[in-house]
Amino acid sequence: MAGTATKPGRKTIDPATAETWRAWLRQMLLIRRFEEKAGEAYSLGKIGGFCHLYIGQEAVAVGTIASLRPDDYITASYREHGQALVRGITPRAVMAELFGKAEGCSGGKGGSMHLFDASLGFLGGHGIVGGHIPLTTGMAFAIKYRGTDQVAICYFGEAAVNNGAFHEALNMAALWKLPAIYICENNRYGMGTALERASAIYDISERACSYDMANEVVDGQDVLAVKAAMDRAVERAREEKLPTLLEVRTYRFMGHSMSDPIHGHYRTKEEVEEQRKRDPIAVWSGRLIADGVMTEDEVKAMDQQVVEEVEDAYRFAEEAADPAPEELFRDVYAPEEN
Amino acid sequence: MPTLTYRDALNQALREEMQRDDRVFLMGEEVGVYQGAYKVSRGLLEEFGARRVVDTPITELGFAGVGVGAAMVGLRPVIEMMTFNFALLAVDQIVNSAAKMRYMSNGQVGVPMVVRGPGGAALQLGAQHSQAFESWYAHIPGLKVVMPATPADAKGLLKSAIRDDNPVIFIEGEMLYNTKGEVPEGEYTIPLGVADIKREGTDVTIVCHSKTVAVALKAAEQLAADGISAEVIDLRTIRPLDTRTVLESVARTHRCVVVEEGWHFAGVGAQVVDTIQREIFDALDAPVLRVTGAEVPMPYNKQLEKLAKADPAKVIAAVRQVLYVD
Amino acid sequence: MSTKVVMEALSPTMEEGRVVEWKKQEGEAVAVGDVLAEVETDKAVMELVARAAGTMLKHVVAAGATVPVSELVAVIGEPGEAVEAGGNGKKAEGRKDGKPDAPAAAEPAKPAPAKPDSAKTEAPTPGAPAPGTQPTADRENRPTSMPPAPPAAAATEGGRVKASPLARKIAAERGLDLQGVAGSGPQGRIVQRDLAALSARPASAAAAPQVPAFRPIPAGEPFADVPLTQIRKTIARRLAQSLGPVPTFYLTIEVDMERVAEAREALNAAGQGKISFNDITIKAVALALRQHPACNAWWQDDHIRYWNEVHVSMAVAIEDGLITPVIRHADQKGLRQIAAESKDLAGRARERKLAPEEYTGGTFSVSNLGMLDIEEFTAIINPPEAGIIAIGRIAEKPVVHEGTIVPRKRMRLTMSCDHRVIDGATGAQFLQTLKGMLENPLALVW
Structure with missing residues (x-):
């Protein structure tokens, strides 16, 4: 495991790094406050359908996307609010999408599970477990086909690794040597089924051995560790044109979706409480304070700023208009000029 | 005009489109080194190389998804399914990914991809290899479904399908690959969504597509000997359906029989019948009848298989029924 | 269980009918809707159709016999089944008011009362569907099949005229009255050709002396072929x-x-x-x-x-x-x-x-x-x-x-x-x- 490389300690942090680190904390806080607000809006009936929160996994989105270039491609599962925000879709556009409004990043027609911003290379949240993994292989195929040095990355949960799409996609990526990074966010539960009740092997990273693919396990609650592992994977993809399976061990503090209890029958309250002690935000803010990059007050002020930004997004989403009725039939097919 | 097989017409279309547009590539099982399970891709590997003619493992779901992903970021994949029976494994990618991407993304991300290969029964291939699935795909908003019946249509429609910005399900026929016909050389495209009147007639309209076009034409010929003039309409594209051509014809003939290879329940013909009764109810002199495959898994036995298929005799019987001549 | 076939009232005024010809011979299989016999009514020769499936067990009356409405003419049942319908010519019980009985066989088959344990206690006989029923899959498998034909009486039934949409449209355009027109389609449906020679007449003309009105031929057509009606035949x-x-x-x-x-x-x-x-x-x-x-x-x-x-x-x-x-x-x-x-x-x-x-x-x-x-x-x-x-x-x-x-x-x-x-x-x-x-x-x- 590479997760122990980031022990805090008093040392001199150069200003640029400090700036980056503060930015990461801000991104993690943004995800946290955004998701809390989304949960509130869901319970008020302002958000419908399924809504899968990212609380507890913030360091994964922040640490991985920090390694990417703007022209890289990102595909994610339906628990993708965090990645969307980190990639740069505004809180207003994401919240409006959750509210189903025309100003949403998918025009209100995608919803929580289908956030898109093609201009940011954010190519969707996808709703079928594992179904989007081959898409990333396809994007990596296109990168190789065109001979550019982009990277295609894919987020999915540990439950997806048992299905055929995962194996087929990874096999082809390894076979054809494609610049793809498969990020398994192992949050221990596929809905209510624990990893060990679904997978014959415990270490998901080992699945890559079947395809002779590089792999790594990383502590997903430590943003610096995630970033370091991701840097290695990105370099492998960009320079060596080889794929990686990155297993990021994290934990979901909330239920599977808003309609699920936080623990329920499949895990104990105590287990959740225990995991909360390694809240990635607390871990990271603690590190920044310990390293003298930020003071506690600065963290609080940053948090307050983020809360206001999320409140603004909420008001924006609430006031935004529904899509016009004629939107119903738009974009089923491409416009008729070809 | 040169005479080509349906197979070579498809080959020509692929070759021309790959020459025309570097974004177009062919991917599937046995398309390269083996030269295509049905030799549709013969010679393409030699001409375009392994970058653009890509042999895959036997992973229909996987490589269909690869096609979708590549299309999402700007390539124009042609994904060959060795047969559409195997494409069942890829239905998740076709339906959940390809068909919905543009809509879910509010028009930001399209999937200009062709999924092509033979569909329906050939001869004695048994239950799992003899299935016509066009109505499944035609059910899905976001997909186009194209089924050429002749070599010329195969070329013109495949070229249009490859240039189309939508996912196109392009279903060929194993029994059609060897059929011959005149095929225009070079640039020749047929717009998707336009049916073709394969034979003109006045007493009854026979609507058909793909392999049943030959069945309908044969029936029409025999009916003519009995003084019955049948118009044969080849839908060519199942979705979008050219309802106008069908309706104009039935409004003239007042009677219609819809023929298809697939099963009866919720088949393509059911959609055609729905349109006719809704749009031109008052023009009908008889209920529209359908001739379809039997509602059974395809049996292996030759005689039973014959019974299960739509044939000219069944079409003739239906036509006589709508004409009240028996 | 056998089903009695009675002389049906095949025209509104029919009191008796003559069996012109038996179309199903004794021992022959009968499906619902099959023509059992041609029956001459006071107006026409009509078809008496089967309302139950099985085997024609017995012709109770011979061809040529004239039989009052509602009287037994034949029995349909399982092969070999005893005909318990009574002797030849024995009258089926008629109503006291003189109106014909509803034909016995026309009663819809009553489903057996649903019992939760019926599957255990009453094993159905394989391959022997109840009369008038077909396995659903089989029915769906016959795309061009028509529903069993009720008696091919006049196209008018209880005041409702059975006509194809096209025939109705033509009739409306030309001011034709479809009432009483003999339809040549299934179940007496009036179809386009039946109107080819029908003349315009007011929809509810006072009953003139019954001389068959002539039907105009569409302009531009040199002639119109009109199928023979039963009476013409x-x-x-x-x-x-x-x-x-x-x-x-x-x-x-x-x-x-x-x-x-x-x-x-x-x-x-x-x-x-x-x-x-x-x-x-x-x-x-x-x-x-x-x-x-x-x-x-x-x-x-x-x-x-x-x-x-x-x-x-x-x-x-x-x-x-x-x-x-x-x-x-x-x-x-x-x-x-x-x-x-x-x-x-x-x-x-x-x-x-x-x-x-x-x-x-x-x-x-x-x-x-x-x-x-x-x-x-x-x-x-x-x-x-x-x-x-x-x-x-x-x-x-x-x-x-x-x-x-x-x-x-x-x-x-x-x-x-x-x-x-x-x-x-x-x-x-x-x-x-x-x-x-x-x-x-x-x-x-x-």
Whole structure:
């Protein structure tokens, strides 16, 4: 495991790094406050359908996307609010999408599970477990086909690794040597089924051995560790044109979706409480304070700023208009000029 | 005009489109080194190389998804399914990914991809290899479904399908690959969504597509000997359906029989019948009848298989029924 | 369990029916909707159809028997099953009020009461579906199959007319009343072809004397083929049995020819060729046929072809026989043209120089023996035409005219009618029109 490389300690942090680190904390806080607000809006009936929160996994989105270039491609599962925000879709556009409004990043027609911003290379949240993994292989195929040095990355949960799409996609990526990074966010539960009740092997990273693919396990609650592992994977993809399976061990503090209890029958309250002690935000803010990059007050002020930004997004989403009725039939097919 | 097989017409279309547009590539099982399970891709590997003619493992779901992903970021994949029976494994990618991407993304991300290969029964291939699935795909908003019946249509429609910005399900026929016909050389495209009147007639309209076009034409010929003039309409594209051509014809003939290879329940013909009764109810002199495959898994036995298929005799019987001549 | 087949009321007024022919013999398998027998009602020959599936166990009455409505005629059941329906001819229990029973077999099969454990206690017999039921998959598997046909009675059932949408549209456009029209489609559905020869009439015309109204032929069509109705079939069959292949009857009418004679004199005085009484009669016949297209028709064995064009055949005696050259579109030609043509045709007929198309294709004939002093005669129909007019001599006869007995020129016309096509009243009305025209010959000129 590479997760122990980031022990805090008093040392001199150069200003640029400090700036980056503060930015990461801000991104993690943004995800946290955004998701809390989304949960509130869901319970008020302002958000419908399924809504899968990212609380507890913030360091994964922040640490991985920090390694990417703007022209890289990102595909994610339906628990993708965090990645969307980190990639740069505004809180207003994401919240409006959750509210189903025309100003949403998918025009209100995608919803929580289908956030898109093609201009940011954010190519969707996808709703079928594992179904989007081959898409990333396809994007990596296109990168190789065109001979550019982009990277295609894919987020999915540990439950997806048992299905055929995962194996087929990874096999082809390894076979054809494609610049793809498969990020398994192992949050221990596929809905209510624990990893060990679904997978014959415990270490998901080992699945890559079947395809002779590089792999790594990383502590997903430590943003610096995630970033370091991701840097290695990105370099492998960009320079060596080889794929990686990155297993990021994290934990979901909330239920599977808003309609699920936080623990329920499949895990104990105590287990959740225990995991909360390694809240990635607390871990990271603690590190920044310990390293003298930020003071506690600065963290609080940053948090307050983020809360206001999320409140603004909420008001924006609430006031935004529904899509016009004629939107119903738009974009089923491409416009008729070809 | 040169005479080509349906197979070579498809080959020509692929070759021309790959020459025309570097974004177009062919991917599937046995398309390269083996030269295509049905030799549709013969010679393409030699001409375009392994970058653009890509042999895959036997992973229909996987490589269909690869096609979708590549299309999402700007390539124009042609994904060959060795047969559409195997494409069942890829239905998740076709339906959940390809068909919905543009809509879910509010028009930001399209999937200009062709999924092509033979569909329906050939001869004695048994239950799992003899299935016509066009109505499944035609059910899905976001997909186009194209089924050429002749070599010329195969070329013109495949070229249009490859240039189309939508996912196109392009279903060929194993029994059609060897059929011959005149095929225009070079640039020749047929717009998707336009049916073709394969034979003109006045007493009854026979609507058909793909392999049943030959069945309908044969029936029409025999009916003519009995003084019955049948118009044969080849839908060519199942979705979008050219309802106008069908309706104009039935409004003239007042009677219609819809023929298809697939099963009866919720088949393509059911959609055609729905349109006719809704749009031109008052023009009908008889209920529209359908001739379809039997509602059974395809049996292996030759005689039973014959019974299960739509044939000219069944079409003739239906036509006589709508004409009240028996 | 056996099912009784009773004589059904196949017309609203039927009290008894004659079993013309059994279509299902004893021992034969019967499906719901199969025609069991042809039954002649007071109106027509109808089909008695099976309302239950099984095997025809017994004909309780023989073909030819006349049976009151609701009386038992046959039994359907399982092969080998004992017929417990009672002796031959034994009456099924009828209602006291004299109305026919609902046919026993027409009752919908009552499903067995659902029992939660019925699967255990009552193992169904494999391969023996209940009468009238089919496995769903099998039914779906027969895409072109029609639902079992109820009795092919008139298209009207309880006031509702069964007609194809197209037929309804045509009827609405042309102001036709579909009520009472015999439909030739399944279950008596009125379809487009049934309207081809139906004439416009007000939707609820007061019941006029029941002379079959003629049905107009769509403009632009030379003729319309009309399938035979049951009654037409029956008339054809019976009369042919009685009188030979062309069951003919004859109608004679006497026409006052005074005004025709005056008109003819005036016309001939103007020179330009001579017009004969025969020419005038041909023209009048043609115009009258235009008004009575029911007489301008061909018998075609399984249908009647009603002509929208009038081509009058004219019998010409020639050496060793006769020939019938045709004046085409005689209704549209002037008298002088008819005169010229008839003269030319007759001349060339005698020289045997007619081309086949000049003596075929007539839709109605005239034959004239008046010049040979024949008072009246009956001419033989020239098939497939359905009528011929025999023209007698014009002679001065004492008639009561405006209250006094005066001598007037009179002529007798006798029409031979093919009864399969033309009924008595139909022919009579035609002759009335013809007489009117000849007695007011201005109609011919205009």
